[in-house]
Amino acid sequence: MILSPKKREQVLPLPVVLISTISKEGIRNAAPWSNITPILRPLEEIVLASWLKRDTLDNIRDVGEFVVNVPTADMAEAVKVCSINYPPETDEFEEANLGPRPSAKVMPPGIEGCLAWMECELVEEILREKFSLIVGRVVHMEADDRYFDEEGNMDFERAKPLSAILGNRGVKYTRPVGVGFEQRYSEMSLNNG
Numbered sequence: 326m327i328l329s330p331k332k333r334e335q336v337l338p339l340p341v342v343l344i345s346t347i348s349k350e351g352i353r354n355a356a357p358w359s360n361i362t363p364i365l366r367p368l369e370e371i372v373l374a375s376w377l378k379r380d381t382l383d384n385i386r387d388v389g390e391f392v393v394n395v396p397t398a399d400m401a402e403a404v405k406v407c408s409i410n411y412p413p414e415t416d417e418f419e420e421a422n423l424g425p426r427p428s429a430k431v432m433p434p435g436i437e438g439c440l441a442w443m444e445c446e447l448v449e450e451i452l453r454e455k456f457s458l459i460v461g462r463v464v465h466m467e468a469d470d471r472y473f474d475e476e477g478n479m480d481f482e483r484a485k486p487l488s489a490i491l492g493n494r495g496v497k498y499t500r501p502v503g504v505g506f507e508q509r510y511s512e513m514s515l516n517n518g
């Protein structure tokens with residue numbers, strides 16, 4: 326089967342996060358995001374792609390800070406509510422019944438019930454005709470102890486992070502599962518022996 330190059334995300338399961346921001350008037354916003362990735366391991370920057378008409382983008386430009394909240398699969402319903410394009414003056418925490426979680430280093434609150442929180446500062450905006458790439462630096466990160474061991478490794482089965490396939494007619498929410506196979510970084514080097 327040949328698929329249109331425009332259907333990239335149908336062959337690529339993506340993470341689903343909730344980005345929380347505040348407007349310059351202090352109105353809280355939360356929006357689901359899948360076009361987001363860390364920029365190489367183990368650096369501190371992330372990049373996200375945004376359509377230009379997004380309150381999230383406006384808020385990041387105005388305030389320079391945002392929180393990447395990692396929701397559990399149980400939060401899919403709240404994620405769905407946050408995907409509605411409410412006007413900028415609507416408090417989306419109230420609409421989706423989200424509990425605010427005070428952030429340590431940035432002004433926007435995180436979202437209670439998520440499994441991890443990345444507090445980010447805007448580093449650079451790469452503006453294109455139809456979209457924008459936001460490069461952010463993670464300045465503080467916390468994770469819920471219930472889902473992580475002392476070294477900060479996620480227990481996948483307990484945490485149930487949310488992912489998605491962006492299909493023809495809409496979003497199919499999924500979650501990644503382990504395949505029972507692990508590899509050490511040292512095994513990627515020919516000189517590991």
Ligand SMILES: Cc1cc2nc3c(=O)[nH]c(=O)nc-3n(C[C@H](O)[C@H](O)[C@H](O)COP(=O)(O)O)c2cc1C
Nearest residue numbers: 356357358359360374375376379380381408409410
């Ligand atoms: C699973 C999912 C992933 C999404 N990913 C993105 C994304 O990567 N970039 C984007 O611009 N919009 C994305 N959206 C759409 C926004 O979440 C949606 O338009 C939202 O209403 C934007 O809210 P805002 O205007 O308050 O920022 C996604 C929506 C869903 C449901």
